[in-house]
Amino acid sequence: MSNRKHFLRSAATLAVGSSILTAGQLSARADDSVPHSKPESAPKKIIALEEHFMLPEFVTYLAETKQNIKPALFNNVVPVLSDFGAGRLEVMDKNGIDFAVLSLSGPGVQIEPDREQAVKLARYANDRLAEEMHNNPHRYGGFAHLAMQDPREAARELERCVRQLKMQGAMINGETNGLYLDDRRYDIFWEKVQELDVPVYLHPGNPPDHPHMFTDHPEMWGPVWSWAVETCSHAMRLIFSGTFDRFPGAKIILGHMGETLPIQLWRLDSRIQTANLKYALKEVPSYYVRKNIFITTSGVCCDAALRCALDSIGPENVMFPVDYPFEKTDIASRWIRSASVSEAERNAVAWQNASLLMKL
Amino acid sequence: MSNRKHFLRSAATLAVGSSILTAGQLSARADDSVPHSKPESAPKKIIALEEHFMLPEFVTYLAETKQNIKPALFNNVVPVLSDFGAGRLEVMDKNGIDFAVLSLSGPGVQIEPDREQAVKLARYANDRLAEEMHNNPHRYGGFAHLAMQDPREAARELERCVRQLKMQGAMINGETNGLYLDDRRYDIFWEKVQELDVPVYLHPGNPPDHPHMFTDHPEMWGPVWSWAVETCSHAMRLIFSGTFDRFPGAKIILGHMGETLPIQLWRLDSRIQTANLKYALKEVPSYYVRKNIFITTSGVCCDAALRCALDSIGPENVMFPVDYPFEKTDIASRWIRSASVSEAERNAVAWQNASLLMKL
Numbered sequence: 001m002s003n004r005k006h007f008l009r010s011a012a013t014l015a016v017g018s019s020i021l022t023a024g025q026l027s028a029r030a031d032d033s034v035p036h037s038k039p040e041s042a043p044k045k046i047i048a049l050e051e052h053f054m055l056p057e058f059v060t061y062l063a064e065t066k067q068n069i070k071p072a073l074f075n076n077v078v079p080v081l082s083d084f085g086a087g088r089l090e091v092m093d094k095n096g097i098d099f100a101v102l103s104l105s106g107p108g109v110q111i112e113p114d115r116e117q118a119v120k121l122a123r124y125a126n127d128r129l130a131e132e133m134h135n136n137p138h139r140y141g142g143f144a145h146l147a148m149q150d151p152r153e154a155a156r157e158l159e160r161c162v163r164q165l166k167m168q169g170a171m172i173n174g175e176t177n178g179l180y181l182d183d184r185r186y187d188i189f190w191e192k193v194q195e196l197d198v199p200v201y202l203h204p205g206n207p208p209d210h211p212h213m214f215t216d217h218p219e220m221w222g223p224v225w226s227w228a229v230e231t232c233s234h235a236m237r238l239i240f241s242g243t244f245d246r247f248p249g250a251k252i253i254l255g256h257m258g259e260t261l262p263i264q265l266w267r268l269d270s271r272i273q274t275a276n277l278k279y280a281l282k283e284v285p286s287y288y289v290r291k292n293i294f295i296t297t298s299g300v301c302c303d304a305a306l307r308c309a310l311d312s313i314g315p316e317n318v319m320f321p322v323d324y325p326f327e328k329t330d331i332a333s334r335w336i337r338s339a340s341v342s343e344a345e346r347n348a349v350a351w352q353n354a355s356l357l358m359k360l
Numbered sequence: 361m362s363n364r365k366h367f368l369r370s371a372a373t374l375a376v377g378s379s380i381l382t383a384g385q386l387s388a389r390a391d392d393s394v395p396h397s398k399p400e401s402a403p404k405k406i407i408a409l410e411e412h413f414m415l416p417e418f419v420t421y422l423a424e425t426k427q428n429i430k431p432a433l434f435n436n437v438v439p440v441l442s443d444f445g446a447g448r449l450e451v452m453d454k455n456g457i458d459f460a461v462l463s464l465s466g467p468g469v470q471i472e473p474d475r476e477q478a479v480k481l482a483r484y485a486n487d488r489l490a491e492e493m494h495n496n497p498h499r500y501g502g503f504a505h506l507a508m509q510d511p512r513e514a515a516r517e518l519e520r521c522v523r524q525l526k527m528q529g530a531m532i533n534g535e536t537n538g539l540y541l542d543d544r545r546y547d548i549f550w551e552k553v554q555e556l557d558v559p560v561y562l563h564p565g566n567p568p569d570h571p572h573m574f575t576d577h578p579e580m581w582g583p584v585w586s587w588a589v590e591t592c593s594h595a596m597r598l599i600f601s602g603t604f605d606r607f608p609g610a611k612i613i614l615g616h617m618g619e620t621l622p623i624q625l626w627r628l629d630s631r632i633q634t635a636n637l638k639y640a641l642k643e644v645p646s647y648y649v650r651k652n653i654f655i656t657t658s659g660v661c662c663d664a665a666l667r668c669a670l671d672s673i674g675p676e677n678v679m680f681p682v683d684y685p686f687e688k689t690d691i692a693s694r695w696i697r698s699a700s701v702s703e704a705e706r707n708a709v710a711w712q713n714a715s716l717l718m719k720l
Binding site: 067068069070073175178180207208209211212213214216217218219220221222223224225228229230232233234236237240241256257260262263264265266267268270271272274275276277278299300301302303304305307308311312326327 | 428538567571574576579580582584585588596600626635663664667668671
């Protein structure tokens with residue numbers, strides 16, 4: 001820290017008059033980004049909505065994400081993911097999580113080469129999830145797992161999951177065989193999403209290529225950075241292709257504090273005016289972000305980032321998850337209770353927005 | 361807007377008790393992201409540091425960026441870029457810009473296939489810039505243009521530009537022939553940067569590949585999104601490769617509100633613990649961001665984004681530019697005078713941090 005301190009000291013020596021920063025003032029704000037340890041002020045309840053599980057049949061798919069994290073971590077996480085009972089509920093109880101919307105940990109059948117097998121296994125995963133929801137109806141909701149290789153079947157299965165199995169929406173793990181959700185072949189799927197009025201959680205996945213910028217940097221591949229790049233790009237594709245003009249009622253959820261979107265809105269609206277457009281949007285990009293995109297705080301327990309999200313996208317668009325078990329429930333839960341936001345904002349994020357969006 | 365309004369209305373109907381949001385409360389914060397029209401409170405002065413120029417010999421290189429913007433815009437911008445005199449100074453005067461650090465608009469010689477020609481042309485560009493600085497010493501500073509194909513020569517030319525031509529640092533436009541600045545062949549360059557104690561402005565450039573996520577989306581290629589992805593990745597490569605451990609005095613500047621970095625710090629520090637590391641960093645990633653990386657507000661005139669940057673990276677790391685003539689000077693200048701920040705923060709951003717960093 002010595003260099004920064006030297007810098008701050010020289011800043012202080014420059015101070016002349018009341019409008020000039022002192023070293024103390026300079027450093028005060030920076031510390032705000034560190035989670036506070038204020039007295040906790042519990043929200044009325046907490047709904048968490050990026051809470052993963054695993055089934056034995058899907059571990060081979062999950063292994064595709066091994067490249068993104070330390071091997072030891074991968075091995076430790078599978079048993080925790082696979083527990084729907086005492087272990088999971090104990091962690092929820094201990095940390096005041098009232099309700100968890102569960103989702104199969106990706107990429108799941110989206111990387112299954114056999115389309116029929118993918119469709120079959122997705123149905124199986126959803127039936128198993130529905131059982132667990134049925135066993136703990138006051139604690140567990142669910143996002144459908146879908147074989148996006150087959151848009152028509154994905155739409156049909158989503159309908160079954162929502163209408164019959166009482167799920168809250170779907171989770172999709174990035175592109176499928178190189179196809180993003182703005183491809184017109186997915187119109188049939190978006191039509192159903194709009195009709196059912198449920199959100200689609202767009203979870204990160206690895207793209208089919210390995211862009212040059214990540215060469216020789218395995219640490220940047222996965223949750224550190226490439227997943228945000230890929231998922232934010234996916235969301236932008238939906239905006240810029242006019243998917244939300246065709247399906248104005250469609251809603252997606254982005255995790256990880258919106259995969260950097262909240263800090264980008266002004267620039268998107270400004271630069272799109274100079275860009276080479278293939279499709280002329282009806283509205284500015286930020287319009288769709290605020291209307292069709294909801295974000296969660298998963299893996300970002302940071303006041304400065306949350307403030308940016310609340311102020312740019314709007315407090316009605318931000319929701320709380322843990323990203324269990326990849327993120328620590330105690331850290332996430334303690335943070336949402338103590339973050340520097342108003343009580344109204346805290347309740348909106350902790351449960352109210354999720355409750356409205358998913359009719360819980 | 362009708363869907364959002366419906367949503368807000370249903371939010372209001374849910375309101376029970378004092379801790380629950382009403383529609384009015386929900387929408388109030390979202391509007392904060394729109395630039396305010398408050399009474400202006402002028403900072404003591406304004407230094408702008410991403411202000412571009414063009415010379416006839418470099419227009420063919422600039423044309424590489426044609427793919428990123430509308431052709432009409434490209435043609436209109438070249439004459440404006442090429443003016444060092446009345447036109448440029450008039451815009452500065454009219455908008456209260458006291459001092460501009462000029463830089464050749466990229467990618468310049470970094471895409472010149474002939475290394476010797478690149479070295480020669482870079483020297484020529486710097487000599488021309490030095491002339492313009494000499495003609496208006498109280499209005500213009502300069503960032504050196506460097507042939508990064510030749511790290512040793514780039515270091516030598518940087519030294520000439522700083523010591524003899526009195527420039528404030530260098531501007532580098534992304535990778536060169538696929539090589540990023542964390543390549544060990546650039547150690548000789550970073551050694552010189554550290555010795556001279558000048559910043560390197562890491563400006564966006566197009567990467568050598570075209571990642572799959574941008575396929576069929578020309579509007580995402582360039583300032584809308586791919587440049588942020590590429591430049592933020594470049595900065596992360598410098599962090600994760602240990603460049604700042606080897607050269608703790610090296611400083612880089614990122615434009616465009618830090619190319620999304622401010623919203624990422626918590627996640628970087630958290631996820632790096634689970635990542636496959638090639639190099640074990642001495643400190644957490646955010647340490648290097650706060651110590652070795654400075655950011656500018658170019659092209660992001662947004663209070664919510666600025667607040668996030670000030671709170672996460674620190675008010676001593678944020679500086680003001682216009683990104684002339686690609687961004688509008690009146691919008692940027694009006695914004696920095698009226699943004700919702702303290703007077704101390706406004707002065708720090710508008711001139712004081714730049715003054716300290718570049719010894720102006």
